[in-house]
Amino acid sequence: MKNITVSSIKKKKNQEKITMITAYDALFAKLFDGEVDILLVGDSLAMSFGGEKDTLPIGMDEMIYHTKAVCRGAEKSLVVIDMPFGSYDTKEKALHNAIRAYKESGASAIKLEGGIEKAETIALLSENGIAVMGHIGLKPQFVRAEGGYKVKGKEEGEAQSLLRDAKALEESGVFALVLEGVKAEVAQEVARSVSVPVIGIGSGSQVDGQVLVWSDMLGFFEGFTPKFVRRYLEGASLIRQGVREYAKDVREGRFPSEAESY
Template sequence: MSMQGVIKSITTTQILNKKGVEKITMLTAYDALMAKIFDGEVDMILVGDSLQMSFFGDSDTLSSSLDAMIYHTKAVCSGAKQSLVICDMPFGSTITPEIALESAIRVYKETKAQAVKLEVGLEGIKSVEKLVGNGIAVMAHIGLKPQFVRSEGGYKVQGKTQENVESLISLAKQIEQSGAFSILLEGVKAEAAKQIAQSVKIPIIGIGSGVDVDGQVLVWSDAFGFFEEFKPKFVRQYLQGARILRQSVRQYVQDVKSGDFPNTQESY
């Protein structure tokens, strides 16, 4: 019997139950190949709209489409059988509760994703309620919201003022009441993030939000050194991926040019 036959996939309930018990781990993936490597190693895999930057090479996430997110989510679900897969809802796909529901229904019908992620301000609470009320699991994304980068004039760290901290706590509580199973908290001062995590019973997954939250997420190409343009302060690089791969590419090129590859063992 295969491992996949034995190990049940992680559920949103299991993620909820990890709060205060053990830290939750999440990485992004955009294809079956990476998803298969991460599967069962991390609790959750996020098919992030960050793919518009890391996969597609764009300057921000805004131009990602629902069709593209569904395509990549299908690929990730094909590779991941154990980790919980979450599809990021792209810019414009959740502008009203009705449109959000329509978009999320497509994700659920066309992929095997177990949840969707929405960037949420106060106006997004109704969308969370609408989705949860229709059987769709939601991770809400608050703090620094990449889809709001143009309106907010850049990537700005949150939680610097008491007023801002209180509004984030209030928002987190409303999100919890609206039925989301977790919150992704991005770019928030560590002390503020700690207060937010303590204010709700649902897990807070941080990115650039310090250690006192319930789990962490990183973009895979940042964590493993494949994205070379810049390294955000909050990223720890676990591998110099681009450098290692480039060295291997050069070795391949050298072997082909010198006639070393393929040798007799590698030929029919």
């Protein structure tokens, strides 16, 4: 299997569903590598592994650190780094931080949140050789400003706004879009309206691909399970059981055995 590139992702539009999950370290990146098309080093790690209430506290240093680790573990899947909150609020800052992300992390692309208002920023990044994945709909970095996580596309005005955002980002040069928390029928319309792949999360099945946070889909995160998540493994239970068996063997003198000793 050849390395997956930005170009090969674009070619999957209307041809093959795109698969994407998050990854935050080399160990799991190596396990996921080649099984999915894209590994997203998401700012979701602030919540999943940092215990934060939202994604906003994480910064560029942390994102680059984790992305470098993922790139060391991934040889086939395309690696995308999330630009954290506050790292692209001006065009100049966005270019500076995106160049830094490219140079230091080894990622093949960056992802940032925003619609029409970020079109000029994305165009600038594209002009400077940086591959950009957009993110519209429910935007986690806006959760404090919007007072929570709210499904988009319920009203006609919202649906039209999403369509305008998608077209603006397509024209600005994104190679793909993440569409989060959008009513399924609106998501389908958005996917049909643009020539770049639209990857959904909580946005129905009639888009060009899907993305999930790996700790959600594999059952490691037990805080809550969003409606759009399907669990493919009870990871937390398996890990907990393994640790219990290890602790029991140590306490009862069964580990280490003679074969496990020097």
